[in-house]
Amino acid sequence: MKLLTIFTPTYNRAYCLQQCYDSLKRQTNKDFIWLIMDDGSTDNTKKIVDEWKKEDCLQIQYHFQKNQGMHGAHNTAYKLIKTELNVCIDSDDYMPDDAVETIINYWKQYGNGNESVGGIIGLDSFTDRKIIGSKLPTNLKTSTLFNLYLKHGVTGDKKLVYRSELTKKYPYPVFEGEKYVGLAYKYYKLDQEYEMLLLNKVLCCVEYLPDGSSKNMLKQYRKNPQGFSFYRKELMKLSIASLSFKYKQAIHYVSSSVMMRNWKFIRESPNKGLTILALPLGLLLFTYVTSKTRDVMY
Numbered sequence: 001m002k003l004l005t006i007f008t009p010t011y012n013r014a015y016c017l018q019q020c021y022d023s024l025k026r027q028t029n030k031d032f033i034w035l036i037m038d039d040g041s042t043d044n045t046k047k048i049v050d051e052w053k054k055e056d057c058l059q060i061q062y063h064f065q066k067n068q069g070m071h072g073a074h075n076t077a078y079k080l081i082k083t084e085l086n087v088c089i090d091s092d093d094y095m096p097d098d099a100v101e102t103i104i105n106y107w108k109q110y111g112n113g114n115e116s117v118g119g120i121i122g123l124d125s126f127t128d129r130k131i132i133g134s135k136l137p138t139n140l141k142t143s144t145l146f147n148l149y150l151k152h153g154v155t156g157d158k159k160l161v162y163r164s165e166l167t168k169k170y171p172y173p174v175f176e177g178e179k180y181v182g183l184a185y186k187y188y189k190l191d192q193e194y195e196m197l198l199l200n201k202v203l204c205c206v207e208y209l210p211d212g213s214s215k216n217m218l219k220q221y222r223k224n225p226q227g228f229s230f231y232r233k234e235l236m237k238l239s240i241a242s243l244s245f246k247y248k249q250a251i252h253y254v255s256s257s258v259m260m261r262n263w264k265f266i267r268e269s270p271n272k273g274l275t276i277l278a279l280p281l282g283l284l285l286f287t288y289v290t291s292k293t294r295d296v297m298y
Helices: 017-025 045-055 070-080 099-111 145-150 184-191 213-223 225-235 243-259 272-277 279-292
Strands: 004-010 032-038 059-064 085-088 117-126 158-163 195-206
Touching: 004 017, 004 070, 004 099, 017 032, 017 045, 032 045, 032 070, 045 059, 059 070, 070 085, 085 099, 099 117, 099 195, 145 158, 145 184, 158 195, 184 225, 213 225, 213 279, 225 243, 243 272, 243 279, 272 279
Parallel strands: 004 032, 004 085, 032 059, 117 195
Antiparallel strands: 085 158, 117 158
C-alpha cells in the first residue's frame, strides 16, 4: 500500500493538467497514488487521463462525478482515499521534484505512530519559488492551522497534508443548487482535536489562473449564499479568534443571510450581539456584491 494520495479536483481543466502530471512523474519518491477527482468535466479530461494511464509512469486513480463544486469533489475524494496520508494539489498547481520525498521522510521521522498530530503544514510558493505569504514559525514544532494565522501572524496559503482517517470526518454540507463551501471548515473542526507538524519546505507551486475560484470569489459569493453563510457562522465560533475577526465574519454572515432571504439569521447566529452590530456593514456589503454581480443571476 502506498503511503500518500495526491488528489486533484478538476473541472474542465484538461488544458492545464499536464503541468501537474509532469511534476508528479519527476518525483524522486513514487510512493503515492494520484487521484484525479473529475467533478463533471465536459472537456477531454478523461481522454488525456486514459493516455497517461497507458504510459504507466504513475499509479493513477480516476473518478468522475456530477458537478458538485470544489467541496463536493473533496467530499468524494476523502471517501475514496485509502492511504495513510493525503494532500490536495489543484489542477493548475504542481509539486517540486522532491516534494513527495520530503513529505514521506518528515512523516516517518516525526509523525508515524504519533496519534496526537493530524498531519503536516508545509509551504506554498508562486511558480518563481517565492514563498506565498510568510514562512512558518521556527520556534514551533507543531501548531493548529488557525493558531498560525490568528496567534502567530502567519500569512498566505499553506499546503496541508492530513492523516486520511481524519479527513473522512466532518464532511462538507451540500446545499441544493449551490457549489461552494469554504474548505477551511474541515480544517477548523480538526484544529479542535489535533495539532499539525510544521515543515518550512515548499510542497506546492501555485498559479492563480483566470478561471480559478480565487479569481471569481464575488461570483461565488453571489451564487452560493447558503454555503457562505454556513461557513461564516462556523468561523464566528472560533474561541481563539479576536473580536475584530469575529466581527468581520458577522458582516459576511449578515450579507449572505440577506442574499438568501433568511430573515431568522439573528436568531440563528452564534453571536447575536455581534451580528446586530454588523447589520449596517453587512447590508452595505450585500448591496456592493449584488451590484457587482448582476450578470451572474441572468
